[in-house]
Amino acid sequence: MIPELGHLGMILALCLALVQGTLPLIGAWRGDRLWMGLAVPAAWGQFAFLSFAFVCLTQAFLVDDFSVAYVAGNSNSALPWYYKLSAVWGAHEGSLLLWALILSGWTFAVSVFSRQLPEEMLARVLGVMGLISVGFLLFLIVTSNPFARLLPQTPVDGRDLNPLLQDFGLIVHPPMLYMGYVGFSVAFAFAIAALLGGRLDAAWARWSRPWTLVAWAFLGIGIVLGSWWAYYELGWGGWWFWDPVENASFMPWLLGTALLHSLAVTEKRGVFKSWTVLLAIAAFSLSLLGTFLVRSGVLTSVHAFANDPERGVFILIFLLVVVGSSLTLFAIRAPVVRSQVGFALRSRETLLLVNNLLLVVATSTILLGTLYPLLLDALSGAKLSVGPPYFNALFLPLMGLLMLTLAVGVLVRWKDTPLRWLSGMLAPVLLASVALALLAAFVLGDFAWAVLATAFLAAWVVLAGARDLLDKTRHKGLLKGLHALSPSYWGMQLSHLGIAVCALGIVLSSQESAERDLRMAPGDAVELGGYRFVFEGTRHHEGPNFVADRASVRVFDGDDEVAVLHPEKRLYTVQRMPMTEAGIDAGFTRDFYVALGEPLENGAWAVRLHIKPFVRWIWLGGLMMAFGAALAACDRRYRVKVRARVREALGLAGQGA
Structure with a gap:
């Protein structure tokens, strides 16, 4: 029923x-x-x-x-x-x-x-x-x-x-x-x-x-x-x-x-x-x-x-x-609603x-x-x-151009911008971005063009935002000026920072990651990315609607144990479908990632090992962009008196009843 x-x-x-x-x-x-x-x-x-x-x-x-x-x-x-x-x-x-x-x-x-x-x-x-x-x-x-x-x-x-x-x-x-x-x-x-x-x-x-x-x-x-x-x-x-x-x-x-x-x-x-x-x-x-x-x-x-x-x-x-x-409808009505206002090139x-x-x-x-x-x-x-x-060949260069223009767009003014003033704003940002890109490549030990370019673009976006922030607060004092800025402005800054963080995560996790597919028996150890992975074998595990072989893999940095991972190979009992559950040790600057393949003879397994540097920055950057948008939506220009609206809605509902 x-x-x-x-x-x-x-x-x-x-x-x-x-x-x-x-x-x-x-x-x-x-x-x-x-x-x-x-x-x-x-x-x-x-x-x-x-x-x-x-x-x-x-x-x-x-x-x-x-x-x-x-x-x-x-x-x-x-x-x-x-x-x-x-x-x-x-x-x-x-x-x-x-x-x-x-x-x-x-x-x-x-x-x-x-x-x-x-x-x-x-x-x-x-x-x-x-x-x-x-x-x-x-x-x-x-x-x-x-x-x-x-x-x-x-x-x-x-x-x-x-x-x-x-x-x-x-x-x-x-x-x-x-x-x-x-x-x-x-x-x-x-x-x-x-x-x-x-x-x-x-x-x-x-x-x-x-x-x-x-x-x-x-x-x-x-x-x-x-x-x-x-x-x-x-x-x-x-x-x-x-x-x-x-x-x-x-x-x-x-x-x-x-x-x-x-x-x-x-x-x-x-x-x-x-x-x-x-x-x-x-x-x-x-x-x-x-x-x-x-x-x-x-x-x-x-x-x-x-x-x-x-x-x-x-x-x-x-x-x-x-x-x-x-x-x-757009074709019919567009001439009626077209813009009548022009704008300058440097705006x-x-x-x-x-x-x-x-x-x-x-x-x-x-x-x-x-x-x-x-x-x-x-x-x-x-x-x-x-x-x-x-x-990748078509999308990534467009995103690089987008980040280049994004930083300039933050600093230019509405209507028109004096070229000398804009050059004075951008010059220190450009020099600092180049310096930070070289420093990042030196710390990572990787001077590949992708790493250098991404580090430069990320610094370019972040420093341009910081330069604009200083410009907007210079007359009021730092604390008073920061307090006077609108949620919409802070949302923009957070979203742009999220773009930089996400871009770094994408490129660094792709360029610096290490992986190996190999056969591992209980007691076997393998070196990867400066760490030692030790496979200790598997044991049987039963879930609510599946059975699994659960492995233990210990990760050592020298003699220090830094992680224990438990990847699984599951078999769901109703649909008889095998599934791989990766073992992941998440960190701010790197992930250890281990997945089981197929079982081999004498207790050995096909194993996939990954070290994924900065991969969490991808999702952190995405969340920063989303929260920046939510913050901008809270701007006083868009704010409504929520309690009053709900009270009004309930009152109308009561009248209708």
């Missing part, structure tokens, strides 16, 4: 989404306040019913209701309860329900915290988000119902969750990633609402920017968590593989980065209006493209959820409708435009490398693999 109630909840949410996506838009067009007022209660009702449906599906997993086909296919009575919880979104149907729930949650948040918007603008924003919900809910109900029953042939037990997904990463990675993916629908809705209303101004950019900052932060955290998960779970020692599904989340993040900077220019100077709208449309369109790639069956990947071509056709049609209609506007162009070109190279093999296969049947050499 509860699964049927969950199904009913989805249907009622669809009905409310239809109301939300039509009547408020018509009301805004006709100036009918009654119809515009339907947007908020419809958004609340949709969120309530989808929350109820999600709770129903979660309950089915927790009580092992194997009469539900989705539960039977992705759970097992021996599965620990926390993996049963994450199994709710561990496959296609449940992940799509989570997507719809998060979309309704974003809509609810906009309805509560955007009451300062003009009534017509709020109605249009919520109306556009309602139409997006209609598309996803139709897809969910028509093709991907998570509450479908297996009656009367109910299995005694389930097939179990994919062993690759029985990990903490599944609990945190997809929700964070979806919060970012779906969050760009808010920026898209604001852009479409502005086009419909013919109002693209500083106020519009100020309304849209905090939502975009939060969505970008969530997507960044989701990507970082996915990279970390792949690093320790797959047993290869890698953190990024340029997998098409990885690219699907990275592309909207890159365009979201461009969108944030473009919104800043529109808010400050009133320029780039049409460009900003186009970026908002493109960022959300790439989020939908990622949904298509993951769920259409066109990709074979550990990340892919579905392989049903009919589902892929539905999403493709929805993608074409969204992109086609939004671009058509922050110019540097941010260069920033945008580099990010768009980088995104385009990834898009080409991701889609070209698929198009070639579909048109000619030819198989082509586009791997890391292509992406």
Whole structure:
């Protein structure tokens, strides 16, 4: 009975989404306040019913209701309860329900915290988000119902969750990633609402920017968590593989980065209006493209959820409708909302435009490398693999140029910048960056051009930020000046510092890492990277739904023991699938990483040993960027009186009751 109630909840949410996506838009067009007022209660009702449906599906997993086909296919009575919880979104149907729930949650948040918007603008924003919900809910109900029953042939037990997904990463990675993916629908809705209303101004950019900052932060955290998960779970020692599904989340993040900077220019100077709208449309369109790639069956990947071509056709049609209609509206309305303000060549506007162009070109190279093999296969049947050499050769130089311009962009002024003043600001930064790059290469004992260039660029970005900080505080005194700076400024500084830290982590972990694949028997020792690894053999271990051979590997620096690692080779008893669990000793400047291969004769094993220097800096830098965006979203310009908004929302709900 509860699964049927969950199904009913989805249907009622669809009905409310239809109301939300039509009547408020018509009301805004006709100036009918009654119809515009339907947007908020419809958004609340949709969120309530989808929350109820999600709770129903979660309950089915927790009580092992194997009469539900989705539960039977992705759970097992021996599965620990926390993996049963994450199994709710561990496959296609449940992940799509989570997507719809998060979309309704974003809509609810906009309805509560955007009451300062003009009534017509709020109605249009919520109306556009309602139409997006209609598309996803139709897809969910028509093709991907998570509450479908297996009656009367109910299995005694389930097939179990994919062993690759029985990990903490599944609990945190997809929700964070979806919060970012779906969050760009808010920026898209604001852009479409502005086009419909013919109002693209500083106020519009100020309304849209905090939502975009939060969505970008969530997507960044989701990507970082996915990279970390792949690093320790797959047993290869890698953190990024340029997998098409990885690219699907990275592309909207890159365009979201461009969108944030473009919104800043529109808010400050009133320029780039049409460009900003186009970026908002493109960022959300790439989020939908990622949904298509993951769920259409066109990709074979550990990340892919579905392989049903009919589902892929539905999403493709929805993608074409969204992109086609939004671009058509843009073509019609762009002349009305184009920018009327110019800008000088030596200005922050110019540097941010260069920033945008580099990010768009980088995104385009990834898009080409991701889609070209698929198009070639579909048109000619030819198989082509586009791997890391292509992406690294094109993407990394663009990111180097981006870091070069980033530091200059921090220091230049709005409108115009005297060249002599700018040269005086940059000269000490340039000299100090060269000195620090040489010092870093000397300390590392590696003067490879990649190390030197990355150390220089990282120092260039960090020192330019410090130079700007000193310039902004020189008249007020250090402490008073620091206190006067806005959260938006501190968020920018933290994000730029995160870029430098991440770049150092990427290059140093790639250039300085050491690895060996070898046969090791109990008592064997091997030297790697100045450390001695001693293999002590394996012992049997039993988990809740798996059996494992757990090894012990001790690591010595001279005579001092510095780490003990316990890699495992697991066999999951239901699906009879072997899995490798790496043993990792994490450190701020290096990781020891050991993975077991196949068992050999006389107690020996194939073993993979890694020393990964500075690999943690990659994820630290990513988190710094995300937290910088969250800090910027707390700026007083975007701040609303949260308690007052919640109290107002509860009061309106009470009046409605």
